[in-house]
Amino acid sequence: MPVRVLGVDPGLTRCGVGVVEGLPGRPCRLVHYEVVTSDADLDLAHRLLALDERLAALVAEHKPESVAVERVFSQHNVRTVMGTAQAGAVAVLAAARAGLPVQMYTPSEVKAAVSGNGQADKAQVTAMVTRILKLEVAPRPADAADALALAICHVWRGGTRERIAAAVRRAR
Numbered sequence: 001m002p003v004r005v006l007g008v009d010p011g012l013t014r015c016g017v018g019v020v021e022g023l024p025g026r027p028c029r030l031v032h033y034e035v036v037t038s039d040a041d042l043d044l045a046h047r048l049l050a051l052d053e054r055l056a057a058l059v060a061e062h063k064p065e066s067v068a069v070e071r072v073f074s075q076h077n078v079r080t081v082m083g084t085a086q087a088g089a090v091a092v093l094a095a096a097r098a099g100l101p102v103q104m105y106t107p108s109e110v111k112a113a114v115s116g117n118g119q120a121d122k123a124q125v126t127a128m129v130t131r132i133l134k135l136e137v138a139p140r141p142a143d144a145a146d147a148l149a150l151a152i153c154h155v156w157r158g159g160t161r162e163r164i165a166a167a168v169r170r171a172r
Contacts, residue, residue, distance in 0.1 A: 004031065006064035006100075007151030008055070008091040009143050010072070012083030013040055015051055015091075016143030019062045020133065022155040030133045032062055033144045048090050055094035067095035068154035070146070071104040105153055110146070113153035125149050 002021040009016035015036040022028030036054045038047040059067075069092060072085045088104075095102045108118035114128045126145040130138045132152055139145045 002029070003066070003155055004062065004064045005151040005154045006059065006062065006067045006095075007147040007149070007154065008067065008069045008088070009146035009150060010070060010084050010087035010091055011143060012044075012047060012051075012087050013038060014141070014143045015087050016141075016145070016147035017055070017058060018139070018144060018148035018151050019058070019064060020148060020151040020155060022152070024156050024158060027132055027134060028152050028155055030135065030148070032058070033139050033148055034058075035141060035143045044086075048086060051087060051090050052094055055091060056097070059094060059098045059100070064100065066101045066103065066154065067091065068150040069095075069102060069104050070110065070150055071106045073107060103154055103157075105150060105157075109157075110149050110153045113156055114149045122146075 002023055004019065004021045007018045007020070016033070017036060018033040019031035020028040021031055036051055038050055069088050072081060072088055092102050111120040111125055112118040114132065115124050117124070122142045122145070126138050126142060129145045129148045129152065133148065139148055
C-alpha cells in the first residue's frame with residue numbers, strides 16, 4: 001500500500017511544498033505541489049505564522065503519513081540560512097502538531113536519491129522529478145520541484161517503515 005509524504009523545501013520568502021504517494025523503488029504519484037510565499041517587508045512573526053497556517057491546512061487537506069524536510073546546510077549568507085532554518089522549524093512543528101513523523105534530508109541525499117548523483121544541479125533534479133512523477137510539464141518554480149524531490153526521497157528511502165511503526169503504536 002502506498003505511503004503519502006509531504007516534502008518541504010524550507011524558505012522564508014519561498015517555501016516549496018509537495019505531496020506524493022508511492023512505494024520504495026517505484027514511480028510515485030503526484031498529489032499536490034505549491035510554493036508558499038511571504039513578503040520580505042512583513043514582520044518575521046507574521047511571516048512564520050502565515051507559513052504555519054498554510055502548512056497546517058495542507059496537512060489537513062492532503063493527510064500525509066509523514067513529512068520530509070530539507071536539512072539546513074551551511075551557507076555564507078547568515079541571514080538566508082537563519083530564515084531557512086526558521087521556516088524548516090515551522091515545518092517540523094506543523095508535522096509534530098499533527099502527530100506525524102518527520103525526517104530531515106541533506107540536499108545531497110535528496111539529489112542522490114532522485115538522480116543518482118549527489119552533486120546534481122537544480123535542472124537535473126527537476127528533470128528527474130518530472131520523469132519519476134510522469135509529468136508532462138516540469139514543476140515550477142525550482143522550490144516546488146525540490147519539495148517533490150524530498151517527498152520522493154523519503155518514500156524511496158523507507159517512508160513505509162514509519163507507517164509500520166505507527167501501526168504498531170496504534171495497536172498498543
